Amino acid sequence: MTYSKSELRQAYIARLQQLDVNTRLGEEKRLASELYDQPAWMGAKVIALTLSQSFEIDTAPLILHARHEGRTVVVPRTLPQRQMEFVELKENTTFEETSFGILEPQDGRVYGPDEIDLMVVPGVAFTEDGQRLGFGGGYYDRYLSKYQGKTISLALPTQLAGSGEWSAEDHDQVVGQVITLAEN
Template identity: 50%
Template sequence: MDTSPIIKHSLQNDKQVVVPRTLPHRQMEFVLLEEDTHLSQTPFGTREPEGGEIIDKTDIDALIVPGLAFSKNHYRVGFGGGFYDRYLADFVGKSISLALPPQLYERPKWPVEPHDILVDKIIY
């Protein structure tokens, strides 16, 4: 789902926006998005910031967590790397996912694993 309208609205309302960058060992960090932030294409087909100020996860109020499928009881299927599950394991802010109707299920139709982290809110 395209989050650029949310990003634009947040910036227009003087909110800080952070964007993810993947790291080795399936880790990730979030970088402050500024006017001069350069984003480059990754092997995953996403765009990530080059350089920039890394924001500590304790300073992030909320994250929009992507996924392929979501259940109404807050499980999600990601893209297979476990990056967000690792990041969310000790994240204290709110995690929010955006789901289109075809992505939403009453209950998970996929295997739920012990390391899967539930999102706090799913907007559909």
């Protein structure tokens, strides 16, 4: 039986919400350590991250780590026609909540796709070869279609999907690297 992307999305979000908190924190910490060891992270001056929602991998530690290392962090702000841009995150950044319940920066310098060295791409589920099941709005797929820099996604074990679990569509963008906790 095949499921629609919408059905799969709901199932993966439910699985994320059911994770044991302590297990999840340990897994997130291990994923972060793996990320920090990647050449793409070590060589990046400008890193794009999201402000995570409650069921997503917590990006606050990643943001703090990047800023502590002196890197510039940019976060997304949505625009009309399901477009987005990335705005520099600073101590004095002011935020507003969108209709989706997501915090977005109200002000700040906008960085173009060619100014971002590394984008940590969020998603609901991933395959090891970089297929990504996003949140359904297509914002990241549209942005990634014009972004040439490095892309990495972090996948908790419960977010790892089998190849072919969903059908890739023409507009779907592949992530350059998916970091998992799978044994190599």
